[in-house]
Amino acid sequence: MKFARIAITGVDGEEARLVVVQPEKRRVIDLATAWRLRLERRGATREAARRLATALFPASMSAAIALGEPFVEAAAEASAAPAEEAVRPLEGLRWLPPLDPPLIRDFTAFEQHVRNMAARQGGTIFPEFYQRPPYFKINPLGMIAPEAExxxxxxxxxxxxxxxxxxxxxxxxxxxxxxEALSHLFGVTILNDFSARDVQGPEMSSGFGPAKGKDFATALGPWIATCDEVALYDLSMVARVNGEEWSRGSTASLTWKIEELVAYAACGETLWPGELLGSGTVGTGSGAEHGRSLQPGDLVELEVSGLGLLRNRIGQPEPPGWLPKPRQASAAS
Known part of the structure; x- marks a missing residue:
């Protein structure tokens, strides 16, 4: 199945809803509505049905995933023969990020990307890449939705x-x-880890970061495909800017395998439902590898087989703002 989150306007204002996406039918199924109607047909009062449906299909995808198999089984039931009231056309939806992860670890698992970036800077791949799959952590509150600026x-x-x-x-x-790691994976989605390259480099040379170079925006979506729906090592990956193809790659070129990324993330710490691991950039999968930079107003489209199309437009630069003033080294240093 393919799961997503959309925003709808209800009696109490705007709210998030979990949906099953059926792109071949050009529609989504509002799971909470479908389940409520199903319970009402079986004799439940509307309020009682609403409470149970909301508990099973909350606004949080991470909370729903934590329910385990009952969530997936109920979603399959709810979307099998949904009432018309629960069906929404694919066009005109306001998508939300499909996941609200409590934690994001972003790996760099494609050797070609690391090699290309190192060559651009006149260097070679850092040797630690071959020892263990490197990763950093991204601000999960910086998540932006498909179609968002x-x-x-x-x-x-x-x-x-x-x-x-x-x-x-x-x-x-x-x-x-x-x-055993793949059995702990719920599904796969498209990730666009937007980067401020002129800030990221100096940050990382300090031995810390990245921070401001990454945390301002991470796009995700449009949906999460469960693992049984995709061939994890045969996903074609394409990036277009203003309709022009800039990047093309495949998960077949992963140096560190998906099960190794999951297992390494779990070394000495517990992974929890709803956490997100980024694969890192596929080879050629960034503008910097081609000596190119995004401009205000550019339309960025990432397309991955079976995972849909993640589209975002670049906004206008903010007005100049405060930045720290450099300090002088003290005499003691």
Whole structure:
């Protein structure tokens, strides 16, 4: 199945709804509405049916995934023969990020991307890449939805996209082996880790970060496809800017395998349902690898087979704002 979140206007204002996406039928199924109507047909009062439907299909995708198999089974039932009131056309929806992750770890697992970026800077791949799959953490509150405008922070002049897949954790796990790690994966989505390149570089040279170079915007969506729906190691990945293809790659070129990323994330710590792991940028999957930079108003489209099309437009740069003034080294240093 393909799961997403949309915004609807209800009696209490705007609210988030979990939906099953059926792109071949050009429609989505509002799961809470479908389940409520199903219960009402079986004799439940509207209020009682609403309470149970909301508990089973909350606004939070992470909370729903934490319910485990009952969530997936109920979603399959609700979307099998939904009442007309629960069906919405695919066109005109206001998408939300399909996941509200409590934590995001973003790996760099494609050797070609690391090699290309190093060559642009006149260097070679850092040797640690071959020892363990490197990752950093991204601000989960900086998530933006499909079709949402990408904010352009005042402190950067060089914005870039990054073509990745996002791996959604489905059940708790700690100290996992690679051969058992995939059973802890709920599904896969498209991830665009927007980057301020002129800020990211200096931040990382300090031995810290990235921080301001990454945390301002991470796009996700449009939906999460469960693992049984996709061939994890045969996903074609394409990026277009204003309709022009800039990048093309495949998960077949992963250096660190998906099960290794999940297992390494679980080394010495517990993974929880709804957490998100980024694959890192596929080879050629960023503008910087081609010496190109995004401009205000650019339309960025990432397309991955079976995962849909993630589209975002770049906003206008913010007016100049405050930045810290550099300090002088003290005499003691």
């Amino acid at each position: 990408v904010p352009w922070p005042h402190y950067t002049r060089h914005l870039d996209y990054e073509l990745e897949i996002g791996l959604v954790i489905g059940k708790p796990g700690r100290n996992l082996l690679p051969e």
